[in-house]
Amino acid sequence: MSLAQQRLLRLSSIASSSTRTLHFSAVRQWQGFENERHYEPGEDALKRTWHGLTYDFRRWKRRYQEARNDAFKRRHPIAHMKHSVMDHEVFPYRAEVLIIGGGLTGSSTAFWLKERFRDEDFKVVVIECNDKFPTSSSMLSTGSLAQQFSQPEHCEMSQFTAEFLRHAGKHLRVLDSEPPSVDLLPSGFLHLATTEETAAEMREHWKLQLDKGARVSLLTPPQLRERFPYLNVDDVVLASIGLENEGTIDTWQLLGAIREKNLTLGVQYVKAEVEGFEFERSPTSPEVHSLMEDAEEADEDKWKRQRVIGVYARPQMTDASARPIRAHLIVNASGASAGKIARMAGIGTARSGMLAVPVPIEGRKRTRFVVHAPDVPVDMPFLVDMEGRLHCRQIDAGHTYVVDLTPTKEEDAAINHADTTVDYDIFYDKIWPQLVKRVEGFSTAKIKSAYTVVEDVNTFDSAPVIGEHPMYTNIHTMAGFGERSAMHSIAAARAYAERVYDGAYHSINLRRFDMRRIVKNDPIVEKYRY
Template structure:
């Protein structure tokens, strides 16, 4: 008899003589969540009723199997409780998806993830810091909604957002409460081209916009004088104006409606600040370790041989220490602070390789002035002048306007972006003379208030960064929208949910906006700014 057969015989005799039996549980890498089809009210009454009657039985069956396969018998097969009893009152320790940032982009991402996958065991946690909200773009955005762009994806995202906001009362309604309002003020954006070169570019972009279904009209100077006789267009060569799906919204009301809807869908908001990431490192083989001699090469090898498994979050309470939250997917939607969050994970800290490329998103200070101009006609369009740098929008149907001037790259370098104070010389020296030049009624305008906002600007090409990191594939970025956050965050979040669940984009293809273009130094420049 061989040695192996002798050991097997000895083990069988011990097991037969003992009153205990050995229990073995099969390893499961992922729980069998069922992706439930959701039926909107009035969509299909019979299927919706059948889904409501059968969903509880399928959930009970899954929980019963989980309890039976629990080696420690922590849950009873019949009275199976949830993992977290008081989920919204206890600081979480795990999540399927963890989103950093509770602004418009982060909350929209959580909304579309839970809207499509309405399983209460699929946990989505949003970590937000209250100290960042007063200066964030979600709080202080002008809420511009436009469809005139030079990139096709931007046109498609704006059109989807306009359709979503048109039916926001149905999408974001909570039970039997009143439908939320986003105060949509429809008005077309009037772009002015003062040179032949910019006029030719406007014609090419106009063709692209029409191909994507946008309704935009080109106007010559005589047509401008006929439609807007109060405008001075002596130096204008060509103009374009949106005929529909353009205007402005109240982003704070929209964000509040999305957050309330997320709470009913099971999204948990945590007040805290991310202080670092938690890694799981794979050991280096002795052969590879012997080949590493340089300290920088060893540090780079350390970053590559690890994966992110969670974050360390410090709750916003007195004398609280950072606590870990494990997660399968981590979405960096921190807005102006997205670049700093990515650097905590080592992205941009290496000397060479993939981790040497940072996430180029930084907070840029922008100053906006609220003025009262009683002598300006009420049919004043949303004006975009000075080759896209000067913007003048109505706040309501009266005579109150919000104006701002996008600085040139040289001016942007001279700005102290950490200083929240307002420089009124920008209005009196640069904005006001141009407004009076276009419309004489602005000569009696008075400043009512002014404020500064930190926009999440992608310093690489001013386009958003959407998608996973090439090395840390479970870290995804949803930031860098800049002044287009209000009009593109909702559409980008919906496309991101398609990418997560289906592995590909179905409605709007946003593959061009991931980190690969930054690694390959292939920028995407957008002509139109809002």
């Protein structure tokens, strides 16, 4: 018998003997919450009344069972109260769902989780870092809302966002206060195709957009001259413009309204920074461990034999140390820091296997210029030129525009993304000449201000990463939206809530956007940028 066969025989004998001597109790569900739906006032009077009468009894029964099975006897089975007293004042130590990132994506995820299941014991905690808010994409986003995409899921998410924002006052209203406003400025996005190849792609994408219910019109150069006589379209072959559900929104007001609504739903926001993850490893006998030390798969087996049970978060206060927060589900919605947070959990650090594939989300510096152009007609649409790289948006009813230029791969590689200073040569050398070429009125434009924003860009295919990790199934990623965060994060958060509660996507199928496509090297290419 060979040495390898002897080792296998010894491993099997040790494993069989260990199973005979160890006794395990029955595995219990992590909380046993009922998946109850929420009834709005006036929706179904009888079911809503019955739900209100029986809810307290089901909650008392659940708390009684939890107290009886508490090994540390921290709560009396009859007289115990809530898990935590004054959660809004103390640092949490446990949560059902822990969301890393309090921006638009993280707050939207918390909103849909608590909107669908409003149980006070179902604890949702959002960790946010105030130091990263001033340069985050949620704070500095232009708030573009468009319907023109080359991927069907993007069209569906934008349409849902438009419908949600149309009734934002109803969804996000807090008690008897005034309905919140998101200051939607409607205007269609005008995409210009200057080659026959891009015109052919525009026609194919137009068919897809119509099939998904978007209202988009194709315009020939004569139609462009008739509708927008101030545009120079001598080199344009074909154009497309959105007829409805397109414009810009105030992401500051939208995020503030969602956060205020979350507080009334019981979501706890914690000012802290994640410094690591807490793991729990399955026990291994010393004999088995000693035989596996010299094996090639020892490192990968170490990762397989552990699971994530929480994070270590350091409160943003003087001389504070990191404290553990246990959680059943962890959502990585940290935007540009999503790749860094994933590496803390070992994702992308292993030598082989699933954990060798990183989450390819990094922060990318983008520069935007606010210009005042008094000679430009006020009815100018949102212009998308230079094959989708140049964007010019009107941000109010006057003559103020926000312009930016998406860099090429070569230009992006040469940018120092850690430097937040503004490079005005981008405007004077690349943006301004093209604007004057399209609209002569931009010749008198003046720069009012300029700023840089750090966007969470997926360097693999520029599409978001949505869903659980193949190995650590309780770690979910909700990041990589880039410039499409304002128009897609709300819809993606609703789909994530469906995935958590029902185990599948119902409204919009976002299964293509999980980590499997990165493992299989199957990118999702989106032709339209905003």
